[in-house]
Structure formats: structure tokens, C-alpha cells
Amino acid sequence: MTEPDAPPTALLGPHVYGQVRQLVLSGELEAGRPLSVPALAAQLGVSRSPVREAVQQLIYEGLAVNVPHAGARVAALDDAQIRDVLAVRAALDGLAAAHAATRLTDAELDELADLVAAQEDNLRGAADTARDTELDLAFHRFIRDRADNRTLADELARLEAQAHLYRGDLWHSTRNRHTALREHRHILRALESGHPESARAAAESHVHGLITRLGRS
Ligand SMILES: [Zn+2]
Numbered sequence: 001m002t003e004p005d006a007p008p009t010a011l012l013g014p015h016v017y018g019q020v021r022q023l024v025l026s027g028e029l030e031a032g033r034p035l036s037v038p039a040l041a042a043q044l045g046v047s048r049s050p051v052r053e054a055v056q057q058l059i060y061e062g063l064a065v066n067v068p069h070a071g072a073r074v075a076a077l078d079d080a081q082i083r084d085v086l087a088v089r090a091a092l093d094g095l096a097a098a099h100a101a102t103r104l105t106d107a108e109l110d111e112l113a114d115l116v117a118a119q120e121d122n123l124r125g126a127a128d129t130a131r132d133t134e135l136d137l138a139f140h141r142f143i144r145d146r147a148d149n150r151t152l153a154d155e156l157a158r159l160e161a162q163a164h165l166y167r168g169d170l171w172h173s174t175r176n177r178h179t180a181l182r183e184h185r186h187i188l189r190a191l192e193s194g195h196p197e198s199a200r201a202a203a204e205s206h207v208h209g210l211i212t213r214l215g216r217s
Contacts, residue, residue, distance in 0.1 A: 020058065040055075090203075123177055
């Protein structure tokens with residue numbers, strides 16, 4: 001039976017997918033944990049079919065893996081895999097920033113500046129890792145969506161989500177989060193300058209910074 005305020009059936013698929021993806025990206029469903037379709041369906045109060053589709057989509061995105069005879073699990077990236085993902089992301093993020101540099105309007109640059117300010121506010125208060133992740137993803141999504149290249153945006157979305165599966169000091173230490181924020185400000189300034197090569201360099205250097213910070217306490 002459908003709840004009165006549940007989304008219409010046609011929208012249930014993307015809605016459930018968004019919820020399951022959020023459980024994975026927030027770390028509530030940790031790397032390596034099973035993605036049980038019946039358990040998730042019960043938890044979310046929906047039928048199994050949209051959950052099954054959501055899990056398939058996560059496998060396609062590289063956020064989950066199918067383990068023979070054991071079912072789907074949240075993907076776990078080791079140090080070598082995260083380095084591979086970030087190396088590709090550095091190049092593609094640079095490309096996206098270079099493209100976006102000549103396309104962003106003043107209003108969009110203001111919006112991007114607001115995102116950076118929100119991240120700064122969040123880091124000033126008590127540590128809210130989920131919010132920081134959300135703002136980081138929003139910052140990078142905003143730039144790649146203005147690069148005006150669907151293939152690039154889709155590929156970056158996959159790589160970035162995969163990178164966030166890596167659990168470690170990379171995302172969670174206070175020092176690393178402040179460093180990432182400084183790098184975001186640097187990217188913003190380069191985009192404001194409108195110079196594609198400065199924007200490319202700033203975006204690449206942010207991801208290279210992430211690689212350098214891997215495993216560092
Ligand atoms: Zn970032």
C-alpha cells in the first residue's frame with residue numbers, strides 16, 4: 001500500500017536509488033557491508049523491486065560490487081585503487097574546470113562562492129562529516145555540470161562517488177578538511193579569473209593534494 005505522501009510510483013525508482021546511495025556515501029552502510037535487498041526494502045518501507053534496481057545502479061557506478069554466492073556489497077577501495085581513481089579524476093577535474101572557466105556566469109560564480117562559504121561555516125562548528133562530504137560533492141558537481149560535456153560529467157560523478165567510499169583520514173581529519181577548503185577557494189578564484197589554464201591547474205592540484213594526503217595522519 002502506498003503512503004499518502006510517498007512519491008508517485010513512477011518516481012519511486014530514482015527516489016529509492018537516491019536513498020540507498022546516500023546510505024552508502026554517508027558511511028551509514030560501510031564499505032564491505034552487504035547490500036541486502038529485503039533488509040533495505042524493509043528499512044525504507046518500499047517493495048524490493050526499486051531497491052534491486054538501485055543496487056544494480058550502484059554496481060554500475062562502482063559504489064557496490066557483486067560477490068558471487070554472497071550478493072552485493074558496498075565497494076571497498078584499498079590504497080592502490082583510490083590512487084588510480086584519483087589520478088584519473090585529477091585529469092578530468094582539470095578538464096571540467098578549464099571548460100567551466102569560460103562558461104560560468106557571475107550569478108553562478110556567486111552560487112559557487114556560497115557553497116565554499118557554507119563549507120567554511122560547517123568546519124567552524126562541530127565536525128559534521130556527512131555535511132562536509134555533501135558540500136564537497138556539491139562543489140565539484142557544480143563545476144562539472146557547467147563544463148557543458150555530458151560524458152565528462154557522468155564519468156566524474158562515478159569517480160568522485162567512488163573516491164568518497166575510501167574511509168580514512170583523507171576526508172575525515174580536521175587538518176585535511178581545512179586544506180581541501182583552501183584548495184576549493186583557490187579553484188573558485190581561478191574560475192573567477194576566467195582563465196581556463198589557471199582553473200585546470202587549481203583543480204588538478206586539489207586532487208593531487210588528496211593523493212598526497214592519502215594515508216597521512
Ligand atoms: Zn574537493
